[in-house]
Amino acid sequence: MQNVDSLSENRTAPEPVGRIDVFRLDGVARTFGGQPVLADIDLRIAQGERVAIIGPSGAGKTTLFRLLSAVLKPSTGRVLALGHDTRRLRGRALRRLRRDIGVLYQNDNLIPHLRVVHNVLMGRIGHWGLARTLLSLFWPQQLPAARAALQAVELPGKLWSMPGELSGGQQQRVAIARLIVQRPRVMLADEPVSQLDIRLGREIIGLLAGVASELGATLLVNLHTLELLHEHFDRVIALRDGRLFWQGTPDAISRDLLRELYGAEYRALSLDQVVHDRPVPVQSGEPPG
16 A cells, blocks of 8 residues: 555646647636635646546635636636636626536525526526516526426426425436526536435436537536546546645546545545555556556
């Protein structure tokens, strides 16, 4: 078994080449109230990638997603999202970027007092003007698109249901249907299965990956359930204490790496069940020598 010092040397893996970057982060840091949340992040995400982001609580995963979606701007450094420097975007240009980046949150995905059809069609707001958006609240616009999206997530009979009538897994499916009608170029899912059991979580991750493939979209998922890493992701990026800790393929993850990454959380998360005990590659992303 390798010791912690040897693991510390194996933080990075070669990033994809030959594809257009949908995100590029150069020396990015973000502080709140003078306290650093992210620091020295250099990262590229290529078009069409399937990337899982992991790390312990407070590692900065959600803050990273907010930077990528231009909800937050970096305190220092530069975030390029779909070729645009997010620090310089205002007004219509910022709305266009957010239209092209679909976000699925852990909680509060749906507006509880609106029917499923209206929640699904919220994905079109970035494409409609104000008048059509308001009209759709009374007379749903593009109803065939909403029906087709619900059919795609296996909820064809829930068009006129209220969110409170649905299970947690069904609500996440409605939120994915909203992404389908939005048709974003990038999908960001922030802990989308943290409140679901493993079986439902696997279904939701598989559905997200399938939708991303159908749309030709890049997919990034903040994932706390590490059992779901190995089926749908090309690359795993690990954050710890606001810094890029490690990146590589799911198969390169070992118990030693997870112990160092999660520290005291390791035992509570039962991570011994996630991977077999094998050494970390000498350089992450390359086979052990």
